Amino acid sequence: MILNRLLRNWGNMMKKIVNSEEMKKIIDLLAKEVKVKIGLENLVIIGIKRRGAILAERIKNKLKKDIPLGSLDITLYRDDFSKVGANPIVSETDILFDIDEKNILLVDDVLYTGRTIRAALDALIDFGRPSLIKLLVLIDRGDREFPIMADFVGKTIKIKKNQMVEVKVKELDGKDEVIIIDR
């Protein structure tokens, strides 16, 4: 009986909302949408580290074109540097092409408060003056704190503040899935 209760609680604590098959389909659809809505002309793709960068690469591979691909680390642009105190880990930003007059597809895994995207926009502006920046996210979980919205959304979900959505990718986590966790 105790075991049953434990299992039931475990079920409540973690819920899978996207499996590997579904993730593949979502990425296919997103790539098609990008192709139709902004086209491949003048397009560059930049992913936000770390999982956004991996998704960016998958989108690029779906589009099957020689599209420049970059990755962005937003740590140095965070607005909570003095608040968090302990140093967030900085990793390398890797944009080896000119972004002036380019159409940028910015990719991240989860859109939540919008603060990460705010930081990413600031960072991108330091690299040049793109023609436009469009945002693609795998999951939009709502509860924005900034006036920011995504142009391409894989899946929209509505969850409570005390819940967390976690995107897992093969390259870093061993499998592709999206789960919701109770905190």
Add this chain to the structure above:
Amino acid sequence: MKWERKDLIGLEELKKEEIEFILEVANSFKEVSTRTVKKVPALRGKTVVNLFFEPSTRTKTSFELAAKRLSADVLSFEVSTSSVSKGETIIDTAKNIEAMKVDCFIIRHSIAGAPYLISKAVNSAVINAGDGSHEHPTQALLDLFTVKEKFGKIAGIKISIIGDILHSRVARSNIWGFTKLGAKVTVCGPPSLIPSGIEKMGVNVSYKFEEAIRNTDIVYLLRLQKERQKENFFSSLKEYSLFYGFDSDKYIKTGKKFFIMHPGPMNRGVEIRSEVAERENSLILEQVTNGIAVRMAVLYLTIGSKK
């Protein structure tokens, strides 16, 4: 790893993992200086004070640029115009500046231990930019970074540090850093300029230049402080240069491939001849470039460690 020190006084007290962590963070910062807009907002609103009780141009410039590329405000405190000449103690000087709400001190002093003393008296971060013959940690970190970048590792690399080991804080910090990360270090110089017992730091000692460079990956030449001649550590600059200066003759005789490093400023014609300093395997200017990235990392970590 999480960085928890508010100060960087020397490499002696750092663990191997901490040194490796700084190098890793520095690697991420190196890219910032290659951008068109060479600035990130990480330390916006923070104030960094250069407190130099001893003259220095390049270390001060390097720290200043590093701080500015992180968007910090930088104040340079000139000792000649300061109240130190009016008899104020260094602790009072530091506390007075800290009372104006600054976040970090970069300190150079001719007396070993001065930055440590200040670090205990203030809450701000303190970074040692060279104290007496004790340590110059950021120089050693940028040297380690440069070697790691060239060889992809530090463990097993052979480095010969040549010159005035006795008075050199650069040598001391480098010995701590390179030995902790598993390099094989040889020090070389005239017997009067090699401190007795230095073997205890885990280095080999050689008194012959030719022997020290025969089988090494890196020749690290130290700047010979000319004023030491007055103290009779060697008989003349010319003699020093003849035995320990790196010229083409000594270079060709080795017939081996190695990299040349120097902490600057170079005394051309004393410890290094121009024809050697400008060879393609000289890493001297890369060291200067890497200095910015390493100092950005150190500023980011020490200032960021505070709540």
